[in-house]
Amino acid sequence: MSATGQAPIAAPRNPWRRRLLLLAPLGVAAGAGVGFLAMLRGMGTGSYNPRGVPSALIGKAPPDFALPPLEGADRPALSAADLRGAARPVLVNFFASWCMPCVIEHPQLMQLSRAGVPVFGIAYKDKPDDSQNFLRRHGNPYARLGVDQPGRVAIDWGLYGVPETYLIDKEGIIRWRWAGPLTEDTLRAELQPLLRRYA
Template sequence: MKFNWLMVLPLVLTLGFFGVAATQLMNNQDDQRQGVDTDSLPSTREGNPAPPLDLGPLAQFEELSDEDLRGNGLIILNFWASWCPPCRAEHPTLTALAEAGNPLFGINYRDQPSQALSFLSDLGNPYDRIGADPEARNGRDWGVVAMPETFFINDEGIVVLHFRGPIVQRSLRNQVIPALAEAGYELQLPEE
Protein backbone atom coordinates (compact mmCIF):
# COMPACT_ATOMS: atom_id res chain seq x y z
CA MET A 1 0.00 0.00 0.00
CA LYS A 2 1.33 3.39 -1.03
CA PHE A 3 1.46 6.25 1.54
CA ASN A 4 -0.97 9.08 0.67
CA TRP A 5 -0.03 12.54 2.02
CA LEU A 6 -3.51 13.87 1.30
CA MET A 7 -4.92 11.66 4.02
CA VAL A 8 -2.48 13.05 6.59
CA LEU A 9 -2.73 16.70 5.51
CA PRO A 10 -5.86 17.54 7.61
CA LEU A 11 -4.14 16.17 10.73
CA VAL A 12 -0.95 18.15 10.03
CA LEU A 13 -2.94 21.37 9.46
CA THR A 14 -4.98 20.85 12.63
CA LEU A 15 -1.87 20.22 14.73
CA GLY A 16 -0.23 23.29 13.19
CA PHE A 17 -3.24 25.46 14.02
CA PHE A 18 -3.29 24.29 17.65
CA GLY A 19 0.48 24.81 17.89
CA VAL A 20 0.17 28.44 16.77
CA ALA A 21 -2.79 29.01 19.12
CA ALA A 22 -0.88 27.54 22.08
CA THR A 23 2.14 29.74 21.32
CA GLN A 24 -0.06 32.88 21.14
CA LEU A 25 -1.76 31.96 24.42
CA MET A 26 1.59 31.50 26.18
CA ASN A 27 2.88 34.82 24.79
CA ASN A 28 -0.33 36.53 25.94
CA GLN A 29 0.08 35.09 29.45
CA ASP A 30 3.72 36.28 29.53
CA ASP A 31 2.58 39.77 28.50
CA GLN A 32 -0.04 39.79 31.28
CA ARG A 33 2.56 38.74 33.88
CA GLN A 34 4.75 41.65 32.72
CA GLY A 35 1.87 44.12 33.08
CA VAL A 36 1.08 44.57 29.38
CA ASP A 37 -2.59 45.29 28.76
CA THR A 38 -3.59 42.56 26.31
CA ASP A 39 -7.31 43.37 26.35
CA SER A 40 -7.19 46.82 24.80
CA LEU A 41 -7.00 47.42 21.10
CA PRO A 42 -4.19 49.87 20.30
CA SER A 43 -5.20 53.08 18.58
CA THR A 44 -3.45 54.16 15.42
CA ARG A 45 -4.74 57.69 16.05
CA GLU A 46 -2.98 58.51 19.32
CA GLY A 47 -0.08 60.87 18.72
CA ASN A 48 -1.25 61.64 15.18
CA PRO A 49 -3.24 64.48 13.66
CA ALA A 50 -6.99 64.09 13.77
CA PRO A 51 -8.29 62.91 10.39
CA PRO A 52 -10.33 65.37 8.34
CA LEU A 53 -14.06 65.37 8.93
CA ASP A 54 -16.63 64.91 6.18
CA LEU A 55 -19.89 65.20 8.07
CA GLY A 56 -23.37 66.42 7.44
CA PRO A 57 -25.36 68.24 10.08
CA LEU A 58 -27.67 66.40 12.45
CA ALA A 59 -31.03 68.11 12.00
CA GLN A 60 -30.99 71.69 13.27
CA PHE A 61 -27.70 71.43 15.20
CA GLU A 62 -24.67 73.45 14.21
CA GLU A 63 -22.40 71.36 12.00
CA LEU A 64 -19.06 70.08 13.25
CA SER A 65 -16.00 70.92 11.10
CA ASP A 66 -12.23 70.45 11.07
CA GLU A 67 -11.74 73.97 12.45
CA ASP A 68 -13.56 72.94 15.65
CA LEU A 69 -10.80 70.42 16.37
CA ARG A 70 -8.03 73.00 16.66
CA GLY A 71 -7.43 75.97 18.92
CA ASN A 72 -10.10 75.17 21.52
CA GLY A 73 -7.83 73.73 24.20
CA LEU A 74 -8.22 70.04 24.97
CA ILE A 75 -11.43 68.93 23.29
CA ILE A 76 -13.50 65.80 23.61
CA LEU A 77 -14.84 64.21 20.40
CA ASN A 78 -17.40 61.48 21.08
CA PHE A 79 -18.74 58.98 18.55
CA TRP A 80 -22.21 57.90 19.76
CA ALA A 81 -25.49 56.40 18.58
CA SER A 82 -29.02 56.14 19.92
CA TRP A 83 -29.02 52.34 19.46
CA CYS A 84 -25.96 52.01 21.74
CA PRO A 85 -26.75 51.14 25.41
CA PRO A 86 -23.22 52.10 26.61
CA CYS A 87 -23.72 55.53 24.99
CA ARG A 88 -26.75 55.99 27.22
CA ALA A 89 -24.68 54.90 30.25
CA GLU A 90 -21.90 57.41 29.58
CA HIS A 91 -24.22 60.33 28.82
CA PRO A 92 -24.38 61.70 32.40
CA THR A 93 -20.58 61.73 32.68
CA LEU A 94 -20.17 63.49 29.33
CA THR A 95 -22.84 66.00 30.34
CA ALA A 96 -20.99 66.73 33.59
CA LEU A 97 -17.69 67.18 31.71
CA ALA A 98 -19.35 69.59 29.27
CA GLU A 99 -20.98 71.53 32.12
CA ALA A 100 -17.55 71.81 33.79
CA GLY A 101 -16.32 73.70 30.72
CA ASN A 102 -14.71 71.04 28.52
CA PRO A 103 -15.43 71.52 24.80
CA LEU A 104 -17.48 68.47 23.75
CA PHE A 105 -18.30 67.61 20.16
CA GLY A 106 -20.37 64.66 18.99
CA ILE A 107 -20.48 62.50 15.90
CA ASN A 108 -23.72 60.60 15.56
CA TYR A 109 -22.69 57.26 14.05
CA ARG A 110 -24.80 55.04 11.75
CA ASP A 111 -28.03 56.31 13.20
CA GLN A 112 -31.45 57.45 12.07
CA PRO A 113 -31.79 61.22 12.61
CA SER A 114 -35.18 60.79 14.29
CA GLN A 115 -33.74 58.25 16.73
CA ALA A 116 -30.74 60.48 17.47
CA LEU A 117 -33.01 63.45 18.14
CA SER A 118 -35.18 61.33 20.44
CA PHE A 119 -32.05 60.23 22.36
CA LEU A 120 -30.99 63.87 22.84
CA SER A 121 -34.53 64.91 23.74
CA ASP A 122 -34.70 62.21 26.44
CA LEU A 123 -31.22 62.71 27.93
CA GLY A 124 -30.31 66.28 27.01
CA ASN A 125 -27.75 67.59 24.56
CA PRO A 126 -24.29 68.11 26.09
CA TYR A 127 -22.58 68.67 22.71
CA ASP A 128 -21.33 72.04 21.49
CA ARG A 129 -21.70 70.82 17.90
CA ILE A 130 -22.84 67.57 16.33
CA GLY A 131 -22.07 66.00 12.99
CA ALA A 132 -23.81 63.03 11.40
CA ASP A 133 -21.88 60.04 10.03
CA PRO A 134 -24.72 57.84 8.73
CA GLU A 135 -22.52 55.70 6.48
CA ALA A 136 -19.56 55.43 8.90
CA ARG A 137 -17.07 57.00 6.47
CA ASN A 138 -15.60 59.18 9.20
CA GLY A 139 -15.71 56.33 11.70
CA ARG A 140 -13.53 54.22 9.40
CA ASP A 141 -11.05 57.07 8.96
CA TRP A 142 -10.83 57.52 12.73
CA GLY A 143 -10.45 53.79 13.43
CA VAL A 144 -13.78 53.44 15.23
CA VAL A 145 -14.71 49.80 15.85
CA ALA A 146 -17.52 49.93 18.44
CA MET A 147 -19.74 52.46 20.16
CA PRO A 148 -18.99 54.61 22.03
CA GLU A 149 -15.48 55.82 21.26
CA THR A 150 -14.02 59.09 22.45
CA PHE A 151 -10.99 61.06 21.26
CA PHE A 152 -9.20 63.74 23.24
CA ILE A 153 -7.56 66.25 20.89
CA ASN A 154 -5.12 69.03 21.78
CA ASP A 155 -4.87 72.61 20.43
CA GLU A 156 -2.77 71.51 17.46
CA GLY A 157 -5.33 68.91 16.38
CA ILE A 158 -3.30 65.93 17.66
CA VAL A 159 -5.13 62.97 19.21
CA VAL A 160 -3.63 62.60 22.69
CA LEU A 161 -6.00 59.83 23.85
CA HIS A 162 -8.42 57.46 22.14
CA PHE A 163 -10.75 55.79 24.63
CA ARG A 164 -12.90 52.84 23.55
CA GLY A 165 -15.97 52.14 25.64
CA PRO A 166 -18.26 54.22 27.81
CA ILE A 167 -16.78 57.02 29.88
CA VAL A 168 -18.53 56.52 33.18
CA GLN A 169 -17.27 57.85 36.52
CA ARG A 170 -15.12 54.78 37.16
CA SER A 171 -13.40 54.77 33.76
CA LEU A 172 -12.99 58.55 33.93
CA ARG A 173 -11.29 58.34 37.31
CA ASN A 174 -9.23 55.14 36.75
CA GLN A 175 -8.33 55.32 33.05
CA VAL A 176 -9.04 58.61 31.28
CA ILE A 177 -7.70 61.11 33.84
CA PRO A 178 -4.46 59.15 34.49
CA ALA A 179 -3.83 58.64 30.74
CA LEU A 180 -4.37 62.33 30.03
CA ALA A 181 -2.12 63.30 32.97
CA GLU A 182 0.60 61.02 31.63
CA ALA A 183 0.30 62.81 28.28
CA GLY A 184 0.51 66.20 30.06
CA TYR A 185 -3.17 67.20 29.87
CA GLU A 186 -6.03 67.58 32.31
CA LEU A 187 -9.76 67.93 32.09
CA GLN A 188 -11.86 70.45 33.95
CA LEU A 189 -13.75 68.27 36.40
CA PRO A 190 -17.21 68.87 37.82
CA GLU A 191 -17.42 69.90 41.44
CA GLU A 192 -18.47 67.04 43.68
Protein backbone atom coordinates in the same frame (compact mmCIF):
# COMPACT_ATOMS: atom_id res chain seq x y z
CA MET B 1 26.46 2.07 24.51
CA SER B 2 29.86 3.57 25.01
CA ALA B 3 31.88 2.24 27.84
CA THR B 4 32.92 5.39 29.64
CA GLY B 5 34.17 3.65 32.71
CA GLN B 6 32.24 6.04 34.93
CA ALA B 7 30.66 5.07 38.18
CA PRO B 8 27.29 3.50 37.44
CA ILE B 9 25.57 5.89 39.84
CA ALA B 10 25.44 9.56 38.79
CA ALA B 11 27.35 11.90 41.05
CA PRO B 12 24.97 13.57 43.51
CA ARG B 13 24.10 16.99 42.11
CA ASN B 14 23.83 20.14 44.15
CA PRO B 15 20.73 19.58 46.33
CA TRP B 16 19.99 23.33 46.35
CA ARG B 17 19.80 23.48 42.62
CA ARG B 18 17.39 20.62 42.67
CA ARG B 19 15.19 22.27 45.28
CA LEU B 20 15.14 25.51 43.30
CA LEU B 21 14.16 23.59 40.20
CA LEU B 22 11.26 22.07 42.11
CA LEU B 23 10.20 25.54 43.22
CA ALA B 24 10.38 26.99 39.71
CA PRO B 25 6.91 25.83 38.58
CA LEU B 26 5.49 27.23 41.81
CA GLY B 27 7.15 30.56 41.11
CA VAL B 28 5.81 30.61 37.57
CA ALA B 29 2.31 29.79 38.83
CA ALA B 30 2.52 32.53 41.47
CA GLY B 31 3.66 35.06 38.86
CA ALA B 32 0.86 34.06 36.52
CA GLY B 33 -1.61 34.36 39.39
CA VAL B 34 -0.49 37.88 40.21
CA GLY B 35 -0.72 38.86 36.55
CA PHE B 36 -4.16 37.33 36.23
CA LEU B 37 -5.38 39.16 39.33
CA ALA B 38 -4.06 42.44 37.95
CA MET B 39 -5.92 41.74 34.71
CA LEU B 40 -9.15 41.00 36.56
CA ARG B 41 -8.82 44.17 38.60
CA GLY B 42 -8.14 46.15 35.45
CA MET B 43 -11.19 44.66 33.80
CA GLY B 44 -13.24 45.55 36.86
CA THR B 45 -12.20 49.19 36.87
CA GLY B 46 -12.24 49.38 33.09
CA SER B 47 -8.56 50.31 32.76
CA TYR B 48 -7.82 47.01 31.01
CA ASN B 49 -9.80 45.74 28.08
CA PRO B 50 -8.72 42.33 26.76
CA ARG B 51 -10.33 43.08 23.41
CA GLY B 52 -8.99 46.61 23.33
CA VAL B 53 -7.09 47.67 20.26
CA PRO B 54 -4.71 50.61 20.36
CA SER B 55 -5.68 53.42 18.02
CA ALA B 56 -3.40 53.99 15.05
CA LEU B 57 -4.17 57.70 15.26
CA ILE B 58 -2.58 58.50 18.62
CA GLY B 59 -0.06 61.29 18.14
CA LYS B 60 -1.55 62.24 14.78
CA ALA B 61 -3.97 64.87 13.59
CA PRO B 62 -7.57 63.72 13.09
CA PRO B 63 -8.54 62.81 9.53
CA ASP B 64 -9.95 65.51 7.33
CA PHE B 65 -13.73 65.49 7.41
CA ALA B 66 -16.80 67.68 7.30
CA LEU B 67 -20.08 66.30 8.60
CA PRO B 68 -23.57 67.75 8.25
CA PRO B 69 -25.30 68.98 11.42
CA LEU B 70 -28.08 67.13 13.17
CA GLU B 71 -31.23 68.83 11.96
CA GLY B 72 -33.25 70.38 14.75
CA ALA B 73 -30.62 69.80 17.43
CA ASP B 74 -29.66 73.47 17.42
CA ARG B 75 -25.96 72.70 17.39
CA PRO B 76 -23.36 73.68 14.76
CA ALA B 77 -21.96 70.98 12.47
CA LEU B 78 -18.58 69.37 13.02
CA SER B 79 -15.57 69.34 10.74
CA ALA B 80 -11.84 68.75 11.13
CA ALA B 81 -11.25 72.51 11.23
CA ASP B 82 -13.16 72.71 14.53
CA LEU B 83 -10.56 70.44 16.13
CA ARG B 84 -7.55 72.54 15.25
CA GLY B 85 -6.22 75.16 17.59
CA ALA B 86 -8.94 75.06 20.22
CA ALA B 87 -8.34 77.05 23.40
CA ARG B 88 -8.40 73.83 25.41
CA PRO B 89 -8.40 70.08 24.74
CA VAL B 90 -11.62 68.79 23.23
CA LEU B 91 -13.38 65.44 23.20
CA VAL B 92 -14.87 63.82 20.15
CA ASN B 93 -17.46 61.21 21.03
CA PHE B 94 -19.00 58.74 18.57
CA PHE B 95 -22.42 57.62 19.70
CA ALA B 96 -25.67 56.15 18.44
CA SER B 97 -29.17 55.93 19.83
CA TRP B 98 -29.15 52.15 19.25
CA CYS B 99 -26.03 51.71 21.36
CA MET B 100 -26.60 50.57 24.94
CA PRO B 101 -23.16 51.45 26.36
CA CYS B 102 -23.79 54.97 25.03
CA VAL B 103 -26.66 55.26 27.50
CA ILE B 104 -24.34 54.14 30.28
CA GLU B 105 -21.71 56.74 29.48
CA HIS B 106 -24.09 59.59 28.80
CA PRO B 107 -24.19 60.95 32.37
CA GLN B 108 -20.39 61.19 32.28
CA LEU B 109 -20.53 63.18 29.06
CA MET B 110 -23.13 65.49 30.60
CA GLN B 111 -20.86 65.94 33.61
CA LEU B 112 -17.85 66.79 31.42
CA SER B 113 -19.91 69.23 29.41
CA ARG B 114 -21.16 70.95 32.59
CA ALA B 115 -17.54 71.18 33.78
CA GLY B 116 -16.78 73.19 30.63
CA VAL B 117 -14.98 70.53 28.61
CA PRO B 118 -15.90 70.95 24.94
CA VAL B 119 -17.54 67.68 23.90
CA PHE B 120 -18.20 67.22 20.19
CA GLY B 121 -20.51 64.45 19.07
CA ILE B 122 -20.67 62.33 15.96
CA ALA B 123 -23.86 60.33 15.49
CA TYR B 124 -22.71 57.04 13.96
CA LYS B 125 -25.02 55.14 11.61
CA ASP B 126 -28.06 56.53 13.30
CA LYS B 127 -31.29 57.93 11.91
CA PRO B 128 -31.32 61.66 12.66
CA ASP B 129 -34.76 61.36 14.27
CA ASP B 130 -33.49 58.63 16.58
CA SER B 131 -30.42 60.67 17.55
CA GLN B 132 -32.71 63.59 18.28
CA ASN B 133 -34.94 61.50 20.53
CA PHE B 134 -31.92 60.06 22.29
CA LEU B 135 -30.56 63.52 23.08
CA ARG B 136 -33.97 64.81 24.10
CA ARG B 137 -34.37 61.98 26.55
CA HIS B 138 -30.85 61.88 28.01
CA GLY B 139 -29.72 65.47 27.51
CA ASN B 140 -27.39 66.97 24.93
CA PRO B 141 -23.77 67.33 26.11
CA TYR B 142 -22.46 68.17 22.65
CA ALA B 143 -21.22 71.64 21.73
CA ARG B 144 -21.09 70.53 18.09
CA LEU B 145 -22.81 67.66 16.37
CA GLY B 146 -21.99 65.86 13.15
CA VAL B 147 -24.04 63.17 11.49
CA ASP B 148 -22.14 60.24 9.98
CA GLN B 149 -24.93 58.06 8.68
CA PRO B 150 -22.82 56.05 6.20
CA GLY B 151 -20.11 55.57 8.85
CA ARG B 152 -17.33 56.52 6.44
CA VAL B 153 -15.80 59.28 8.54
CA ALA B 154 -15.78 56.86 11.47
CA ILE B 155 -13.63 54.45 9.44
CA ASP B 156 -11.19 57.27 8.73
CA TRP B 157 -10.90 57.61 12.51
CA GLY B 158 -10.28 53.89 12.88
CA LEU B 159 -13.48 53.43 14.82
CA TYR B 160 -14.52 49.84 15.45
CA GLY B 161 -17.55 50.27 17.64
CA VAL B 162 -19.60 52.78 19.55
CA PRO B 163 -19.10 54.50 21.84
CA GLU B 164 -15.58 55.71 21.22
CA THR B 165 -14.10 58.89 22.62
CA TYR B 166 -11.03 60.77 21.42
CA LEU B 167 -9.09 63.48 23.22
CA ILE B 168 -7.58 66.14 20.96
CA ASP B 169 -5.08 68.56 22.45
CA LYS B 170 -4.72 72.27 21.75
CA GLU B 171 -2.33 71.59 18.88
CA GLY B 172 -5.00 69.45 17.25
CA ILE B 173 -3.27 66.12 17.93
CA ILE B 174 -5.15 63.00 19.05
CA ARG B 175 -3.74 62.05 22.46
CA TRP B 176 -6.11 59.39 23.72
CA ARG B 177 -8.81 57.07 22.51
CA TRP B 178 -11.29 55.24 24.69
CA ALA B 179 -13.25 52.39 23.12
CA GLY B 180 -16.31 51.58 25.19
CA PRO B 181 -18.35 53.56 27.68
CA LEU B 182 -16.74 56.28 29.77
CA THR B 183 -17.37 55.40 33.39
CA GLU B 184 -16.78 57.38 36.56
CA ASP B 185 -13.59 55.34 37.02
CA THR B 186 -12.40 56.11 33.51
CA LEU B 187 -12.95 59.78 34.09
CA ARG B 188 -11.06 59.77 37.36
CA ALA B 189 -8.22 57.43 36.46
CA GLU B 190 -7.63 58.31 32.81
CA LEU B 191 -9.37 61.32 31.41
CA GLN B 192 -9.06 63.91 34.19
CA PRO B 193 -5.26 63.55 34.46
CA LEU B 194 -4.99 63.88 30.67
CA LEU B 195 -7.24 66.92 30.61
CA ARG B 196 -4.99 68.52 33.21
CA ARG B 197 -1.83 67.57 31.36
CA TYR B 198 -2.98 68.99 28.04
CA ALA B 199 -4.83 71.98 29.49
